[in-house]
Amino acid sequence: MKIKKQIISRTDHSVSRDAISDNALKVLYRLKDAGYQAYLVGGGVRDLLLGQKPKDFDVATDAHPDEVKSLFRNCRLIGRRFRLAHILYGRDVIEVATFRGPHEGKSPSHADQNKEGRIIRDNVYGSLEEDALRRDFSINALYYNIRDDSIVDFTGGMVDLNNKTIRMIGNADTRYREDPVRMLRAVRFAAKLDFQIEGKTNELIYELGHLLEDIPVARLFDETIKLFQGGYGLRCFQLLREYRLFELLFPMTEASINDTEHDGRTLKIIEQALKNTDDRIDSGKSVNPAFFLAVLLWHPMHEYKNRFIERGEHEIEALLSASREVIIRQQAYTSIPKRFSLMMREIWHMQPQLQHPTRKRAIRTLTNKRFRAGYDFLLLRNTVGELELDLLCEWWTDIQTKSKAEQENMCDQLGKGQKNSKRRNKRRRSKTVIKKTGQGNSLASAESANSE
Numbered sequence: 001m002k003i004k005k006q007i008i009s010r011t012d013h014s015v016s017r018d019a020i021s022d023n024a025l026k027v028l029y030r031l032k033d034a035g036y037q038a039y040l041v042g043g044g045v046r047d048l049l050l051g052q053k054p055k056d057f058d059v060a061t062d063a064h065p066d067e068v069k070s071l072f073r074n075c076r077l078i079g080r081r082f083r084l085a086h087i088l089y090g091r092d093v094i095e096v097a098t099f100r101g102p103h104e105g106k107s108p109s110h111a112d113q114n115k116e117g118r119i120i121r122d123n124v125y126g127s128l129e130e131d132a133l134r135r136d137f138s139i140n141a142l143y144y145n146i147r148d149d150s151i152v153d154f155t156g157g158m159v160d161l162n163n164k165t166i167r168m169i170g171n172a173d174t175r176y177r178e179d180p181v182r183m184l185r186a187v188r189f190a191a192k193l194d195f196q197i198e199g200k201t202n203e204l205i206y207e208l209g210h211l212l213e214d215i216p217v218a219r220l221f222d223e224t225i226k227l228f229q230g231g232y233g234l235r236c237f238q239l240l241r242e243y244r245l246f247e248l249l250f251p252m253t254e255a256s257i258n259d260t261e262h263d264g265r266t267l268k269i270i271e272q273a274l275k276n277t278d279d280r281i282d283s284g285k286s287v288n289p290a291f292f293l294a295v296l297l298w299h300p301m302h303e304y305k306n307r308f309i310e311r312g313e314h315e316i317e318a319l320l321s322a323s324r325e326v327i328i329r330q331q332a333y334t335s336i337p338k339r340f341s342l343m344m345r346e347i348w349h350m351q352p353q354l355q356h357p358t359r360k361r362a363i364r365t366l367t368n369k370r371f372r373a374g375y376d377f378l379l380l381r382n383t384v385g386e387l388e389l390d391l392l393c394e395w396w397t398d399i400q401t402k403s404k405a406e407q408e409n410m411c412d413q414l415g416k417g418q419k420n421s422k423r424r425n426k427r428r429r430s431k432t433v434i435k436k437t438g439q440g441n442s443l444a445s446a447e448s449a450n451s452e
């Protein structure tokens with residue numbers, strides 16, 4: 001690759017020190033004052049140039065990880081494949097990476113690739129220029145120099161940024177093979193920035209997507225979270241499907257999407273959940289990955305549940321078995337840490353309780369520590385037409401606003417309704433639904449959820 005180094009002086013670019021976080025500045029100053037080179041790089045520079053707020057700040061330096069560690073008491077060295085330093089300020093982490101260089105002729109303890117060309121160790125240090133060439137896309141290889149506030153560009157990143165283009169640095173085929181996760185990153189940046197992925201960088205994704213199958217499932221899980229919980233999850237999802245990458249990460253979900261059995265509802269519920277997630281992030285609210293994972297695997301879980309029922313298991317037993325089964329199977333594609341898989345199961349298991357509240361059980365459901373997630377899940381299902389239980393949803397919405405005594409009263413009404421309804425439907429197996437009456441809410445007769 002022909003290298004044309006360009007230096008853009010402070011007067012000719014829009015990145016100002018004021019926009020860089022205090023912690024990132026502290027790290028840059030301390031490295032510089034100790035005599036090292038120190039640059040802001042990656043998303044921090046890219047997003048500031050685009051007038052956006054960076055998610056985090058990454059620093060590049062010629063100081064080796066051990067040298068960085070000796071400068072900062074709050075430093076932790078992480079990563080074997082790619083060793084780097086994390087400088088911790090409470091929850092804020094500044095990532096400091098030492099300039100990387102080419103691998104040719106280096107020992108496998110520092111640089112190693114498997115036979116498919118995938119880099120399994122990348123700890124050869126190099127110069128600033130060499131570092132730029134080892135980054136993924138030109139827009140991610142712009143360096144802000146803390147010494148003179150200039151930006152250094154070796155790969156045409158400024159032009160690509162202006163043209164809204166995502167372009168792999170170097171030979172796209174080799175670079176995707178070195179690290180197939182770059183395909184997911186290309187899609188994520190295209191979605192986040194509303195950029196186009198250029199020529200080969202674009203075409204090769206269709207050809208090389210399958211290489212993701214060799215990536216450790218824990219890393220794929222981390223990328224999945226960045227894709228879906230980054231504030232532009234809906235667009236990421238749509239692009240992942242266009243590039244046929246989604247089916248490699250969530251094959252069971254893709255099968256449910258294409259299964260006419262679900263009547264298009266799998267896609268609907270996923271898109272609605274992602275829209276809600278994006279809106280929540282936009283308004284500064286927190287999101288829990290378990291909720292979205294529970295949405296993604298909801299219909300695949302149902303397919304297993306039906307199989308367990310066919311094998312003679314009772315409805316609830318089948319739900320428990322299917323929840324376990326679907327999570328185990330998904331772990332072959334993306335890992336799911338236990339704290340999330342537990343919560344996914346709790347959300348699923350709560351659904352029958354929410355759909356068929358009884359006098360005895362409703363308060364217990366309400367005080368379940370996962371109630372809010374289970375309830376949101378119920379509302380989501382109702383919104384996309386999977387349930388037609390507006391009044392039931394209203395009942396659950398309503399009861400949360402009541403005093404303890406009023407809540408018990410509402411549950412008692414439920415009990416009365418249930419007795420009447422039992423009498424009315426002696427032999428008919430009834431599913432309950434709440435109906436508003438003049439006196440408030442009470443239980444009425446059998447109206448069933450249209451899907452389960």
Ligand code: ATP
Nearest residue numbers: 041042043044055056058134135136140141179182
């Ligand atoms: P954001 O933080 O907004 O998700 P980012 O570009 O900062 O985007 P990071 O994952 O924080 O992404 O990585 C920081 C920088 O490190 C990137 O901009 C890129 O230069 C480099 N980088 C990260 N991952 C890779 C990779 N797999 N291959 C090559 N370079 C990478």
Ligand code: MG
Nearest residue numbers: 042043056058
């Ligand atoms: Mg970053």
